[in-house]
Amino acid sequence: MxxxxxxxxxxxxxxxxxxxxxxxxxxxxxxxxxxxxxxxxxxxxxxxxxxxxxxxxxxxxxxxxxxxxxxxxxxxxxxxxxxxxxxxxxxxxxxxxxxxxxxxxxxxxxxxxxxxxxxxxxxxxxxxxxxxxxxxxxxxxxxxxxxxxxxxxxxxxxxxxxxxxxxxxxxxxxxxxxxxxxxxxxxxxxxxxxxxxxxxxxxxxxxxxxxxxxxxxxxxxxxxxxxxxxxxxxxxxxxxxxxxxxxxxxxxxxxxxxxKTLELRVLQHSRSALAIAELLAEHPGIASLSYPGLPGSPGHAVAKGQMSAGGGLIAFELKGGYQAGVAFMNALEIASRAVSLGDAETLVQHPASMTHAAYGAEERLRHGISDSLIRLSVGLENIEDLIDDIEAALSAVPSEVAR
Incomplete structure (x- = not known):
């Protein structure tokens, strides 16, 4: 035919x-x-x-x-x-x-x-x-x-x-x-x-x-x-x-x-990550946020010209630095504390002590990888459940640490 x-x-x-x-x-x-x-x-x-x-x-x-x-x-x-x-x-x-x-x-x-x-x-x-x-x-x-x-x-x-x-x-x-x-x-x-x-x-x-x-x-x-x-x-x-x-x-x-499911998965990762990035951008406990698909985020203008969506990863820092980040990550229940990314499961990790430990402390500082940076790989769980988990973990950060 x-x-x-x-x-x-x-x-x-x-x-x-x-x-x-x-x-x-x-x-x-x-x-x-x-x-x-x-x-x-x-x-x-x-x-x-x-x-x-x-x-x-x-x-x-x-x-x-x-x-x-x-x-x-x-x-x-x-x-x-x-x-x-x-x-x-x-x-x-x-x-x-x-x-x-x-x-x-x-x-x-x-x-x-x-x-x-x-x-x-x-x-x-x-x-x-x-x-x-x-x-x-x-x-x-x-x-x-x-x-x-x-x-x-x-x-x-x-x-x-x-x-x-x-x-x-x-x-x-x-x-x-x-x-x-x-x-x-x-x-x-x-x-x-x-x-x-x-x-x-x-x-x-x-x-x-x-x-x-x-x-x-x-x-x-x-x-x-x-x-x-x-x-x-x-x-x-x-x-x-x-x-x-x-x-x-x-x-x-x-x-x-x-x-076979790459396109479906990547687009859903991106939709969920954007929703979480928007939540984090409005939260008073966030000190800095990087997500290519979020207007106002560093690199968004360049990303808009070469990416069709923002992807499934978010990088951010909490007010209160490393200790606040540890409290946040330990309080998550749906998201797993694990390296890697792109999985169906949401994964959160601390680059300075995990994936980027090969950099020395001075090298990380010189190259823009702070000790308080958190990398979140947004998975394929229902977005409502992920948002509940993240909001609860943010609320669990002690007030004396979150300042």
């Missing part, structure tokens, strides 16, 4: 159907999981051609698996990329990418606000092998332009972990391109549902698929997407022998399952 429209299908439709025909797998509606570590060749000649790249095929599970391949195709499509690579964790994706692109003598320019383990990889890992790293305030585009001259890679997150600082993707990637540097954007917090950095000039995009892409807190995985040639190099170098960070077939299957 002739298709009535040439309109590009929506992200949920593509995440559910792209790249798979049940007729190729005995009619199985759900793509099968290929639980094998190695693959047989019909002949020596066929195996040789596959190894030489002259023929498509599978060789060994560390390089690629059919279940993984379908996931890579779908994530790349959602991000608007030519190709993708799925590995065993978000840090696996970042490290495999950087180890492939960099060599001794190269220089990386990165934003000063980064996930704690990314910060550690850049400042304590790469530098051991002759790669220099310069941390810059990416809110200062002139400083970025000065630093980018002669750099090999420009790296940043937006919204940034943990304080949700928003970076102008088009402006920074434009600076990188003019300087001859490759730009890499961590899009974990926004997901391709809300933001697509490649469309704004980025060369590569990385994700911790552990978070929103998986969506259920039951797996570890990472993704990098970009041009086919770059992804091939990362697969054959960064994955195959530099890190060995292969994803398991079952994990790839679970992320594929998560993608």
């Amino acid at each position: 002739q298709r009535k429209s040439n309109r590009r299908q929506g992200p949920s439709t593509r995440a559910i159907h792209l790249g798979y025909d049940p007729a190729t797998a005995n009619g199985a509606l759900t793509p099968p999981v290929y639980m094998t570590s190695t693959y047989a060749f019909e002949s020596v000649e066929q195996g040789t051609e596959i190894f030489e790249g002259k023929r498509e095929g599978y060789i060994y599970g560390r390089t690629k698996n059919p279940t993984q391949g379908l996931l890579e195709e779908r994530v790349a499509d959602l991000e608007g990329a030519e190709a993708g690579l799925v590995v065993s964790s978000g840090m696996g994706a970042i490290s495999a990418t950087l180890w492939t692109l960099l060599k001794a003598g190269d220089r990386v320019v990165a934003d000063k606000i980064l996930y704690g383990n990314t910060f550690a990889l850049l400042t304590k890992g790469l530098t051991k092998f002759g790669v220099s790293v310069e941390l810059v305030d990416f809110g200062d585009l002139q400083a970025v332009a000065r630093a980018a001259a002669g750099a090999r890679v420009v790296y940043f997150e937006t919204p940034a972990n943990p304080n949700l600082r928003v970076i102008d993707i088009a402006a920074v990637t434009g600076i990188a391109r003019r300087a001859g540097a490759l730009s890499i954007v961590d899009n974990t917090f926004a997901t391709p549902i809300l933001q697509r950095p490649l469309e704004l000039g980025a060369d590569l995009v990385v994700h911790s698929a552990t978070k929103y892409l998986g969506g259920h807190g039951d797996l570890l995985a990472g993704v990098v997407v970009g041009k086919a040639a770059d992804i091939h190099a990362i697969r054959m170098n960064g994955l195959r022998y530099l890190t060995g960070a292969a994803v398991s077939p079952l994990t790839a299957f679970l992320v594929l399952r998560g993608l």
Whole structure:
């Protein structure tokens, strides 16, 4: 039957159907999981051609698996990329990418606000092998332009972990391109549902698929997407022998399952987070608040131009600082005190002592990560119940601490 429209299908439709025909797998509606570590060749000649790249095929599970391949195709499509690579964790994706692109003598320019383990990889890992790293305030585009001259890679997150600082993707990637540097954007917090950095000039995009892409807190995985040639190099170098960070077939299957509801989940996370951000903005006990989707919040104007909604994360501080934050977090009953984000459950954590402990105290202060900062990952519970929980926890903060 002739298709009535040439309109590009929506992200949920593509995440559910792209790249798979049940007729190729005995009619199985759900793509099968290929639980094998190695693959047989019909002949020596066929195996040789596959190894030489002259023929498509599978060789060994560390390089690629059919279940993984379908996931890579779908994530790349959602991000608007030519190709993708799925590995065993978000840090696996970042490290495999950087180890492939960099060599001794190269220089990386990165934003000063980064996930704690990314910060550690850049400042304590790469530098051991002759790669220099310069941390810059990416809110200062002139400083970025000065630093980018002669750099090999420009790296940043937006919204940034943990304080949700928003970076102008088009402006920074434009600076990188003019300087001859490759730009890499961590899009974990926004997901391709809300933001697509490649469309704004980025060369590569990385994700911790552990978070929103998986969506259920039951797996570890990472993704990098970009041009086919770059992804091939990362697969054959960064994955195959530099890190060995292969994803398991079952994990790839679970992320594929998560993608089917990604759009629904991310939009609901965003709706609930906005309602909570509006509540916090009016509460007298809040000292500062950052939520990209909230008018008046830092970075909202930039976020409005590159994100379709504010996402599911909120960063804030209470009057009374650290002690007030501890009292608030300990009083929550629905929200769990746990690191990570993007789960169905609402999670709250203290970055200075948890996800960003890799920063020293002076480094946190210098880079805008206060000891009183709280990061809230808003889950999929009913919003009325979350609001009741948060209001009760705010009320539980002792008055002598809340001043």
